[in-house]
Structures are given as C-alpha cells and as structure tokens.
Amino acid sequence: MIVVTGAAGFIGSCLISKLNQEGFNFIVAVDDFSKIEKAENLDGKTIQERVERDQFFGWLDQNHEEVEFIFHIGARTDTTEFDRAIFEELNVNYSKEIWKRCISYQIPLVYASxxxxxxxxxLGYDDNETIIPQLKPLNPYGDSKNEFDQWALEQEEKPFFWAGLKFFNVYGPNEFHKARMASVIFHAYNQIKATGKMKLFRSHHSDFRDGEQMRDFVYVKDLVEVCSYLMHHRKNSGIYNLGSGKARTFLDLVKNTFYAMDLEPAIEFIDTPADIRDKYQYFTEANMSKLQSIGYTKAFHTLEEGVEDYVKNYLIPHKYY
Structure with a gap:
C-alpha cells in the first residue's frame, strides 16, 4: 500500500491520480475528511482505504507491514494564518511522528517542504542544505516548513530513503476548494470570466515594472511526475527544489490565461496592500540542478503549455484530474 497524506487536497489528489495511472490502486488516503469542500477531488479515484488524519498513527502502527511508501503532502498551508501553534502541531510535530515511524518501520518517505x-x-534559491539554518521565511507557514527541514537534517537516524521537496508556485487542477490560497491562474480565470479583465498588483520596487514581478510557476502534473520518480528511484536522500526552473512574469501568466480563454488581454493594476508590501517576493526561481544530478531528465511544461492545458481541459469544463 502507498500512503498519501493530504489526500483530498490539491496536490495530494493529483498525486493519487498519477499513482492510479501507473497501476497503483492500493492507496491509503489520509486527510481531515470533514472538509467537504475537498470531497470531489477524490471522485473516481481508486483508493483502498480512507483514514482520518488524527487516527493515522494508530492505523500505521497496526498496518505498517503492508505500507510500501509514504507521501506526506498534508499540511496547513495558509500563509495568512499567524497562529504558530497550529503550524507547530500540524506541520512540525505531525511530520516528526511520521518521520520516526518511517525509521522504525523501514518505510521510505517523500514529504512536502x-x-x-x-x-x-x-541567499538565493539553491537547495543547498548547508544554508537552510540561515534562511528567513516571511510567515509562520514558511517558518514551520523550514523548522522541519532543519530538524530532519539534524537527525542522526533517518529513513533509509527520504526526500523533502520545496514546492514553488504550484498551479493546476483540483484547487477549486482553495479559495484565497488558490493559484493566480485560478483567480485570473474566474475574474476574467466574471468581469472580462484581470487586476494585478502594481510594482512598488524600482527594479520591476508593473506586472513584471516574477515567480517560478510549476504545473502540478510535473510535480507528481517528480514524486513518482523518487518513489521508484529511492536513493540520493535529501532536500530538493521542485519548480520549473524558469521564472516568469505575472503578465506572462495572465496573458496566457486570456489566450487560453480565446480572449484579448485586458489588465489593470492596483496597489499592493500596504500590510504585505514589505513581505512581497519580486522574484523566485528554483535552481533545479540538484534534481537533475540524480538522473531526473523529464522536461517540464512551459508556462504556455501548462496554462493552456489547465484552463482548456480543467477550468472551462470544471473537471478534476
């Protein structure tokens, strides 16, 4: 059996689709299944068993001999949440318990950083493990992910294979439930559909023109391909970047959303809210050489390819992956 935590969420549900496509049908889906807004993400997927998040450790203690691999994707990901106790419980301590059991039960682990x-x-965007203690995340969510990365690296005992994946700006199907935390493409599609235009944040940085703030946007289908590769590869443990490796502007992203909707771009600029201005990232780009160095050679979707596939095949027909 393969365990996927966060199974009903955006990335977790896409990963289950990928595993099903590869013929893996004995999937144990772990999540807080009281969140009914995520229920449709698992429709049509082949799952052996659903386990509530707060019952998972007892389940694993009883069934570990049947578990072949754990993908720990589940986390509290809200960057606007400032209650550190929530992140400590769900992102740090919960992950530590999974890590310890993977050691005890000899189960390989991939987790979401x-x-x-x-x-x-x-300090740049290199997945160099020596700089992790020096990183300065901008919010409690980022702090919690960095805290666990540091903890994992400090442990003398580790799972026989493990990988922490630093997801960049992920977009793609199955994020209907994410509300404010959904990708810019999702919000652009809905705003364009409702108003015929899209509003973007104005630049408040002299080095960047309006709309030319840059991010590393990575299509979720590429992300789950990497997860699959690591499950089969099972060597070269460590922490890896997972982005496209190519920064693109918000203008590029929104224009391609218009094009995928067969519309001419109509873009307006509004001020970035004052309360987030000093924490606003103007550039991110994953250095992907470390993943490539362990043999991952599959090409990633370009932004144009990813946006077109997402909009035309999932957003317009309101379909799930």
Whole structure:
C-alpha cells in the first residue's frame, strides 16, 4: 500500500491520480475528511482505504507491514494564518511522528517542504542544505516548513530513503476548494470570466515594472511526475527544489490565461496592500540542478503549455484530474 497524506487536497489528489495511472490502486488516503469542500477531488479515484488524519498513527502502527511508501503532502498551508501553534502541531510535530515511524518501520518517505522557506531570497534559491539554518521565511507557514527541514537534517537516524521537496508556485487542477490560497491562474480565470479583465498588483520596487514581478510557476502534473520518480528511484536522500526552473512574469501568466480563454488581454493594476508590501517576493526561481544530478531528465511544461492545458481541459469544463 502507498500512503498519501493530504489526500483530498490539491496536490495530494493529483498525486493519487498519477499513482492510479501507473497501476497503483492500493492507496491509503489520509486527510481531515470533514472538509467537504475537498470531497470531489477524490471522485473516481481508486483508493483502498480512507483514514482520518488524527487516527493515522494508530492505523500505521497496526498496518505498517503492508505500507510500501509514504507521501506526506498534508499540511496547513495558509500563509495568512499567524497562529504558530497550529503550524507547530500540524506541520512540525505531525511530520516528526511520521518521520520516526518511517525509521522504525523501514518505510521510505517523500514529504512536502516549500519555497516559502527562502523568504525574500536573500541567499538565493539553491537547495543547498548547508544554508537552510540561515534562511528567513516571511510567515509562520514558511517558518514551520523550514523548522522541519532543519530538524530532519539534524537527525542522526533517518529513513533509509527520504526526500523533502520545496514546492514553488504550484498551479493546476483540483484547487477549486482553495479559495484565497488558490493559484493566480485560478483567480485570473474566474475574474476574467466574471468581469472580462484581470487586476494585478502594481510594482512598488524600482527594479520591476508593473506586472513584471516574477515567480517560478510549476504545473502540478510535473510535480507528481517528480514524486513518482523518487518513489521508484529511492536513493540520493535529501532536500530538493521542485519548480520549473524558469521564472516568469505575472503578465506572462495572465496573458496566457486570456489566450487560453480565446480572449484579448485586458489588465489593470492596483496597489499592493500596504500590510504585505514589505513581505512581497519580486522574484523566485528554483535552481533545479540538484534534481537533475540524480538522473531526473523529464522536461517540464512551459508556462504556455501548462496554462493552456489547465484552463482548456480543467477550468472551462470544471473537471478534476
């Protein structure tokens, strides 16, 4: 059996689709299944068993001999949440318990970290493990992910294979439930559909023109391909960037959303809210050489390819992956 935590969420549900496509049908889906807004993400997927998040450790203690791999994707990901106790419980302590059981039961582990750990990018975006203690995330979510990365690296005992993946700006199907935390493409599509235009944040940085703030946008289908590769690869443990490796502007992203909707771009600029201005990232770009160095050679979707696939095949028909 393969365990996926955060199974009903955006990335977790896409990962289950990928595993099903590869013929893996004995999937144990772990999540807080009281969140009914995520229920449709699992429709049509082949799952062996659903386990509530707060019952998972008892389940694993009883069933560990049947578990072949754990993908720990579940986390509290709200960057606007400032209650550190929530992140300590769900992102740090919960992850530590999974880590310890993977050691005890000899189960390989892939877990979700985040590019939010890089903060404003003062030290760049290289997945060099020696700089992790020096990183300065901008919010409690990023702090929690960096805290667990540091803890994992400090442990003398580790799972026989493990990988922490620093997800950059992920977009793609199955994020209907994410509300404010959904991708810019999702919000652009809905705003364009409702108003015929899109509002973007104005630049408040002299080095960047309006709309030319840049992010590393990575399509979720590429992300789950990497997860699959690591499950089969099972060597070269460590922490890896997972982005496209190519920063693109918000203008590029929104224009391609218009094009995928067969519309001419109509873009307006509004001031970035004052309360987030000093924490606003103007540039992120994953250095992907470390993942490539362990043999991952599959090409990633370009922004144009990813946006077109997402909009035309999932957003317009309101379909799930």
């Amino acid at each position: 985040s590019a939010a750990t890089y903060g404003l990018g003062e």
